[in-house]
Amino acid sequence: MIGRTYGVDLGTSVIKIYKKGKGIICNQKNIIALEKNSVLAIGDDAFAMYEKVPGNVRVTYPIKNGVIADIANMEKLFNALLKEISKGGKTRNAEYVIAIPMDITEVEKKAFIDLVDSSRARKVKTVAKPIAAAVGAGLDVCNAKGAMIVDIGASTTEIAIISLGGIVVSKLLPIGGDTFNDAIVAAVKRNYNLLIGKKTASKLKKVLGNITKVADNVYAISEEESSDMAESEESHLTSLSVYGRDVLTGLPQKIIVESSLVVDAMSEGLEVIMEGIKGILERTPPEISSDIIDSGIYIVGGSATIKGIDDLVREHTGLKVNVSENPENVVVNGIGTIIETHDLSKAVCKIVK
Known part of the structure; x- marks a missing residue:
């Protein structure tokens, strides 16, 4: 060019x-x-x-x-x-x-x-x-070896089998990071009568949406200071203190949100993605299936940073899972x-x- x-x-x-x-x-x-x-x-x-x-x-x-x-x-x-x-x-x-x-x-x-x-x-x-x-x-898309890509974005998840530079089978699901944010907003409102913003929900997802492990720390955070929290601190948290508006009184309020609430809120959307992955695998030609057993599933996209997403896919499929560095x-x-x-x-x- x-x-x-x-x-x-x-x-x-x-x-x-x-x-x-x-x-x-x-x-x-x-x-x-x-x-x-x-x-x-x-x-x-x-x-x-x-x-x-x-x-x-x-x-x-x-x-x-x-x-x-x-x-x-x-x-x-x-x-x-x-x-x-x-x-x-x-x-x-x-x-x-x-x-x-x-x-x-x-x-x-x-x-x-x-x-x-x-x-x-x-x-x-x-x-x-x-x-x-x-x-x-990093895949050679033009050779005959098939590969599976799962791109979890903000509002969709695209699942595809590729081979010889083309798409063998694919599915676009209306599930992504925004889906999880909306579910977290709804869960906080349902459990605490507190309305939080989507930016706060996104932070809860990032810090507490750990599918595989739990620790013992609590941290109080406002939307303004959330971006300053070190990644090393975030990885050990199971609770965040967040601010929102009480839907009954209309007044500002602070609550502590547990990791379990965030993970539960995300579970329905994650299950849809897992079923979508299995559905595409069931439609994959046998010869390409053997390639995927060998190379595994590649997870990319901004929501591929959800902690434990690789373990969840591995648990549901029994296949090796690869999450790229900087998947977004x-x-x-x-x-x-x-x-x-x-x-x-x-x-x-x-x-x-």
Whole structure:
């Protein structure tokens, strides 16, 4: 590929952009803040406003359940990010490679293509998201050895069997990190009559959503200080003191949330994912099944960081489980490898414009 080439991983929660020869140049929240039709903030700046804005300001995620639900605002956000990362340079007349989920409609696929084309792209190519994930996980996707990819994102889980550069079988489940956050919000409200924000729920998931082990520490945390907690401290906690609004009195209140409540809240969604994995394995051709027994299952995506997720998959399938380092960046790194490798790009990408 010659000229300026960008790879795009458009997630429900985060948008990542890779530039050929430069690496990842954008890793920001896929969110936009609007007042009427005027853009107030995008990306991480808009996320800082989430759940805190007055009634005349709307903060919204343009992608729902892995597909573009609000194309107009997604275009505003995407092109504003391109302008920001170009620092006065050109992003028009560039080549784009965008990862697209499987198991979605042709109309939904076209929305992804139209989005990057809105930047006046010279050429647009697509790659199946599970293929990009497999490349990012270090797999040789063009050989005959089959592999299983489980991409647990913010609002969806994509499960796929790949072989010879293509998708053998796949399934897109409407379950992801946001599902767990919503379940935690509901569980805290049900058990304590306390309404917490989704950011607080996400922190509870990250710190207390440990599927496999329990310890004995309690830590009081506010939303502002949560980002300052060291990873080493987090790994030993079984309780967090969190703040919210009492639904009966309307007053602020602090409670202690136990790990057991968080894990229980997540259990239903996790079970759906486990059943989805087993369902795909049952549909896998026998010869590829032997490959998966040998290589195991590869778990990627932002929610692959849930503590103990590998043990849970191993328990349900009896197979070896591989969790990539920095699993949230596996797809965009895979796109990067594809656009930096001419033969690989020819093998796995489809030119759509």
